[in-house]
Amino acid sequence: MDKRQFWQQKIIQFFHDPPGKPFVGFRGAGKHTDLAKRLFDVFQTSNQQRLRYFIKSFDWAAAGADRPLVTTPRLKGVAPIKVDWRKGDRSFITHPLAPGFQLMLPVPPSTEVQPRDVEDGSPEEEESPRPWESLRAEQQAIAQKLGKDIGDWNDDAQIQKTYVRLWRRFRDDLVDRRIVRSALAxxxxxxxxxxxxxxxxxxIWDHLKVTTALAFMKPHWMFKPDEWSKDHWDEGAQxxxxxxxSLGPTQAFIAESRTSRDLWVSSFLLADLAWHAMEPFVEQYGPDCIVYPDLCGNPRADCWLYEHYRDALADEANPGTLAAVLPNAFVALVPRGGEDGHLRRIEDLTEKAQAAVRERWKTLADIVESWITGIRGDEEKPDRHWRKTWRRQHGQPPVYCIWSAVSWSPMGHLADAASLRGRALPVQAEGFREAAPDKAAQAQRDKVTIAARRERLAPWVPKETWAHYEWAREVYALCNLGFHQMERGFDYALTHH
Known part of the structure; x- marks a missing residue:
């Protein structure tokens, strides 16, 4: 995968779902795929060779990671699972830690509703408000605005710049469109x-972030596991x-503070060094590859955008912060790398990140040294040899980088969800819940797949946590095995753990 293919795929995956997807579920609103295609076409009006969305494996993996999908079989008398989060023309947001409290989100009435065709003599009436109309118009307006200044769609740097602007501004521009009419900021x-x-x-922005971060992934079909398993699920560099x-030791570094000013400076320094550790990954794969913390809207990330991608910020933007807005650790979703194209080896990028931390510390130490020299003035003072002591003490940063990485592998294909079932109690004999003779061969293959997954993930996770996940996994698999497997999504949390 070369650089242009990588950044083009990120743009394609960004438009696989429209931001207003939940409001396309109304009767008469059309399909969300139609709206997504419309937004993508509006965005790339200047592109002579239109990009198209075909590969869905990125979305499947991200969807499985975002939420466990529970679906009930389509049987007579069985009601589908449904969550009502809309009340008329209003939607609401709540939180498990605040039961009973709801933040109501008004949806403006459509300005595009046309009168109905009425017979002569009958009272003229209009259609009932359709909230998706105004939301759809807002999405199209933003997509058109962000795509109108794109020059050469075949230029690697231009495509990268286009994606970064899309990632940073689409949500904010939508939020700001109704800032005057909204009671909130x-x-x-x-x-x-x-x-x-x-x-x-x-x-939807969390989902899009993971989907675009996976733009490097090898395309394949979730419902054709036999073709994929021929290569033993090997995805290589992709x-x-x-x-x-992480940077540490954090506590020992901050504990050297003697005043509140020292405490602030030490925290700010750690945040600054953490950013420079992230920067090689951000430059190579985009800011969305950082899963934690979220960099969209982060003041430190905006300062970097202001310097390197000015168009990614609003015209009136002037980012800056005096706060330590980054933790001392980050999590990135990156390819294994190693091929000749754009995908770099993880080891190479981590070495580059560690070198960036050392270089940043040296730069800061040199700035302070120059400041001290300016205050002292005369170099012929008796204690002029302080420079040697200073450089010896600050030749290496007081914190060091520690990193670990683990593959986010597919779960492996199971032919029957019943294969997940084992003995219900330890006292039950071996062979309990064994498969029927005609399914014994397939059940054995499923058990090999389950054992391989357990060997790969179980050592990382406490036994109690693993047991809870396995119980939950059986429930989701029995509801809908195809949705549950979703490439590798259900194992995202375990891998992250």
Missing amino acids: GDPLWAEMPAETRCPDHS EPWLLRM
Whole structure:
């Protein structure tokens, strides 16, 4: 995968779902795929060779990671699982830690509703308000605005710049469109738009971030596991990995503070060094590859955008912060890398990150040294040899980088969800719940797949946590095995752990 293909795929995956997807579920609103295609076409009006969305494996993996999908079989008398988060023309957001409290999000009435065709002599009446009309118009306006200044769609740097602007501004521009009409500072409906109406516990922006971060992944079909398993699920350089890097020792570094000013400076220094550790990953794969913390709207990340991608920020933006807005650790979703194209080896990027931390510390130490020299003035003072002591003490940063990475592998294909069932109690004999003779061969293959997954993930996780996940996994698999497997999504939390 070369650089242009990588950044083009990120743009394609960004438009696989429209931001207002939940409001396309109304009768007469059309399909969300139609709206997504419309937004993508509006965005790339200047592109002579239109990009198209075909590969869905990125979305499947991200969807499985975002939420566990519970679906009930379509049987007579069985009601589908449904979560009501809309009340008329209003939607609401709540939180498990605040039961009974709801933040109501008004949806403006449509300005595009046309009168009905009425017979002569009958009272003229208009259609009932359709909230998706105004939301759809807002999405199209933003997509058109962000795509109108794109020059050469075949230029690597231009495509990268285009994606970064899309990632940073689409949500904010939607939020700001109704800032005057909203009682709140901005529009919380666009800021917190759910990605899934059946499980509205995360926003569409969280889903899009993981989907675009996986743009490097090897395309394949979830429902054709036999073709994929021929290569033993080998994805090579395009295999997704979760990487965690931290700077430490944090407490020992901050504990050297003697005043509140020292405490602030030490925290700010750690945040600054953490950013420079992230920067090689951000430059190579985009800011969305950082799963934690979220960099969209982060003041430190905006300072970097202001310097390198000015168009990614609003015209009036002037980012800056005096706060330590980054933790001392981050988690990135990156490819294994190693091929000749754009995908770099994880080891190479981590070495580059550690070198960036050392270089940043040296730069800061040199700035302070120059400041001290300016205050002292005369170099012929008796204690002029302080420079040697200073450089010896600050030749290396007082913190070091630690990193670990683990592959986010597919769960492996199971032919029957019943294969997940084992003995219900330890006292039950071996062979309990064994498969029927005609399914014994397939059940044995499923057990090999289950054992391989357990060997790969169980050592990382406490036994109690593993048991809870396995119990939950059986429930989801029995509801809908195809949705549950979703490439590798259900194992995202275990891999992250």
